[in-house]
Amino acid sequence: MKLNGITDIFFDLDHTLWDFDKNSKLTFDKIFKINDIEIDLDEFVSVYEPINFQYWKLYREEKIDKKNLRFNRLHDTFSMLKLEVHETTINKLSDDYITYLSTYNHLFSNAVDILHYLSNDYTLHIITNGFNQVQRKKLVNSKIDVFFKSVTDSESVGVKKPNSKIFNHAITAANTSAEQSIMIGDNLEADIYGALDVGIDAIFYNLNNTPVDNSIKQIKDLQELENYL
Known part of the structure; x- marks a missing residue:
């Protein structure tokens, strides 16, 4: 019609x-290598994506700000995976993610x-x-x-x-x-x-x-x- x-x-x-999911996964692969984070990428993404979805919902509803969105989605994912990552490294990963995300453009x-x-x-x-x-x-x-x-x-x-x-x-x-x-x-x-x-x-x-x-x-x-x- x-x-x-x-x-x-x-x-x-x-x-x-x-294609956010595809480009995001490629970005994580890159920044984990840059920061010497040894992690199974598929396992990370499977845990990260629903966490990220929930944080974006909170962000849409004005319940968290940009800084907390970017930090907490990574912090919570690493916690779920029982992987100890220092706060400084999480902040670096958060910045690197934004830097490299738009270099993949599927x-x-x-x-x-x-x-x-x-x-x-x-x-x-x-x-x-x-x-x-x-x-x-x-x-x-x-x-x-x-x-x-x-x-x-x-x-x-x-x-x-x-x-x-x-x-x-x-x-x-x-x-x-x-x-x-x-x-x-x-x-x-x-x-x-x-x-x-x-x-x-x-x-x-x-x-x-x-x-x-x-x-x-x-x-x-x-x-x-x-x-x-």
Whole structure:
């Protein structure tokens, strides 16, 4: 079903266009070698990812700040793995992670093709809860920055998705309206419900086959956006 009246498309970045999990794992492999940390990478990632997910939820809800997010997700993972890592080393790993993360720039399958396709008829934008400096490097280094007219990040706005303020800020920056816009992202709470609450239509990129209400538009592959747009 093609959607009518849409002029502007807002994308989330991490886990939607930019393959965060793959790039993150490559980054950890690099920084563990740099810092002489002997650890099974697959085991580390399996413990780290759910911890990181929970800390990002706390960060979205304004319950922790950036510094504590970056430190505690590593500290808690090493504790779970019963690996003693000094606080100084954790801080160094935290800094190295941010430094090297944007040097790996794997995108999801069909990401570039769908951006080319959509950019012919729509104006494209980014709304991200990531950190300003890192997110812009990701866009530039993965060579997809050219597709987007505006980039709205939570660090610059001062609030995070699903807060209505970041969506309204993005709409203003894009010089468009909620009625003419649609949001595409992988997080039901932050991207989909956040957009719908301010009157922006939304499509859920359901990578993990999350059960959702039939009223929610969803795709399993970015190419499926052609069915809607």
